[in-house]
Amino acid sequence: MAQKLEAKGGKIGDAWDDGVHEGVRKIYVGQGQDCIAFIKFEYVDGSEVVVGDEHGKKTLLGTEEFEVDADDYIIYVEAFRDKETEETIVDLKFETYKGKTNKHIETSPGVKFVLQGGKIVGFHGRSSDVLHSLGAYVIFPSTPQLLGKWIKPSARSVFASAVIGKHIVIFGGEIAMDPQAHVGPGQLIGGTFALDTETLKWERLDKLGEDEETPNTRGWSASTSGTIDGKKGLVMHGGKAQTNDRFDDLFFYGIKSA
Incomplete structure (x- = not known):
């Protein structure tokens, strides 16, 4: 229902x-x-x-x-x-x-x-x-397939990524190159996904929520793994916006199982 x-x-x-x-x-x-x-x-x-x-x-x-x-x-x-x-x-x-x-x-x-x-x-x-x-x-779908755990993220490049425990975590990226090559922004995409390297299954990570700012769609971000308050996760800084402007913000996605 x-x-x-x-x-x-x-x-x-x-x-x-x-x-x-x-x-x-x-x-x-x-x-x-x-x-x-x-x-x-x-x-x-x-x-x-x-x-x-x-x-x-x-x-x-x-x-x-x-x-x-x-x-x-x-x-x-x-x-x-x-x-x-x-x-x-x-x-x-x-x-x-x-x-x-x-x-x-x-x-x-x-x-x-x-x-x-x-x-x-x-x-x-x-x-x-x-x-x-x-x-x-x-x-709230009752089967894992409908929840997206068997669905891969769409093809993309220049995404933020980090290895956290058994997971590979990615955010954003570019799904189509700009006609002016790297002069323009291309077609960028959002979304944070984690690949479990043991089961080889993808899962969409939760949004940061209404009380916290959610990352804008972007590509070309600097990224690494990191630990904040004892939780390991993806650390992401900056990147290119769909408007071809640049971001200077910082986001962290923690992984509970890491």
Whole structure:
């Protein structure tokens, strides 16, 4: 049974609910002058594609389409509310189990909230002519395969990595080279994965959570193994952003079994 995650964001606008489905296949995000003006989801139920209603209103600024691969699924949504009123959503980041993300603002443009905790199978929220809030339905698959323990991360290069005990841990990387080679950023990807070298099985590591900052999508990071407060893990510094800017932050992923 799916768990309904409370919609976060503003309180104005009309409530909408797309219900629970087998998975999310496409997401359409429309930009407004200073916030997200429009959103629509396409879901899959078996062999049937279910096109959700349009929430908000399209503008001349265009709509971005984000497609989820058939063997992948949404596990994480990061959103930012307007800093002054917190009644509108100014940016949305969707991330799949394999680490694929939509285009989004790399720097925090407002008050952050996240939706996570399982496989996301539906959305609900509030909207008027713009998007005010967003919530989700999540399920907790009962089989290891659906949890992703048999699924490898998508092909990538220039990722952060470290050997921690019996695990090889990687984060981010580049999945497609830029047309200008290393002059441009290429197509970067997020996601932290661990390979158990004894069982040769991959597992997606948990996000850092809403109370801690989550690493932005990046490649070309400096990385090593390290120990903080007695826990061993991946230490990652800097890297190249999708905007071709550079990061100067530091993150640590601890491995409980290390």
